[in-house]
């Protein structure tokens with residue numbers, strides 16, 4: 001996957017994070033992309049047209065009413081010659097205007113006139129980000145087809161801490177690379193189904209049984225499969241993660257909902273079950289919030305949840321040709337994984353050693369064994385993204401040679 005030879009129209013909004021657009025231009029150029037920039041009036045308060053022009057080695061477009069620009073390069077042509085329109089930083093104001101379809105300046109006109117996909121990387125104060133109006137605009141823009149590179153959490157320029165920080169430049173570039181897909185697309189024409197995250201099993205209207213799964217590994221696998229050209233469906237339990245770009249994401253709560261969503265998504269060529277599905281759910285869900293009454297709570301009756309991996313592995317017409325399960329083990333990893341392989345009926349088990357509690361679950365690294373009926377590979381410790389990339393390549397090899 002690469003941005004090489006891609007033409008990117010970068011709209012630079014008027015926020016403090018505008019300075020990061022300069023670094024982004026430099027990195028994209030290094031990777032062989034052509035970057036043309038629209039600098040909004042607000043953006044020009046933070047960085048100068050001269051620095052943008054110097055880094056992009058292109059004319060910088062600043063005004064809708066600059067007749068010279070209009071004769072040389074009309075805004076319609078400008079917006080259509082690009083492969084993608086990328087907005088960095090997308091301010092609350094720019095999002096609101098785009099959501100409303102306003103076209104009072106060059107940036108908004110370009111967004112309205114383009115026939116190409118738009119990606120926005122928002123950046124703003126946490127309260128502005130969380131405000132109902134911004135969230136409404138986000139939902140509107142998403143349903144209009146705009147994709148988002150979501151803001152990160154951290155210390156903001158205004159001194160507050162929260163969500164609203166512009167995604168890091170490498171993350172913006174990865175999102176673009178995923179967007180453009182793989183140069184080589186060995187999984188083109190294949191459908192991949194991935195489960196990820198925890199499930200929430202209701203006890204009463206406000207309480208549920210859950211676990212600490214972050215969904216990171218499953219989301220990374222869905223992204224990696226999509227990057228290799230697979231049409232990818234991600235069935236995700238509740239997580240804090242944004243939908244991966246280029247992946248159809250179905251959000252569910254409970255194990256039973258997850259199973260139903262997976263069954264609807266079939267047929268698939270490969271299924272990768274990464275979700276940490278709750279093993280049990282409450283036999284009866286209380287209709288009303290259970291109140292304290294000074295005494296002990298009678299033990300909750302629990303019943304077993306359906307096993308999604310076992311269901312997808314079951315021989316039959318709709319069995320994907322490759323079914324991959326995950327296993328978290330604390331000891332005798334290969335032996336336990338082998339036993340699980342047989343019990344579930346899947347083709348491979350990716351087993352991770354979670355003996356160092358708190359390290360793998362929710363963390364950014366993973367150390368795995370990939371086990372099949374006749375092979376055992378041990379992979380060194382690496383980032384979850386790398387595990388995902390390597391696994392996606394292994395899946396591609398297996399499907400292509402099948």
Ligand code: C5P
Pocket residue numbers: 195255273274275276277278279305306307308309310324325326327328
């Ligand atoms: O049985 P155990 O939870 O150890 O197995 C883990 C594997 O089984 C994972 O791939 C997980 O996604 C899958 N699983 C499932 N449905 C369940 C329980 C586990 O798909 N109810």
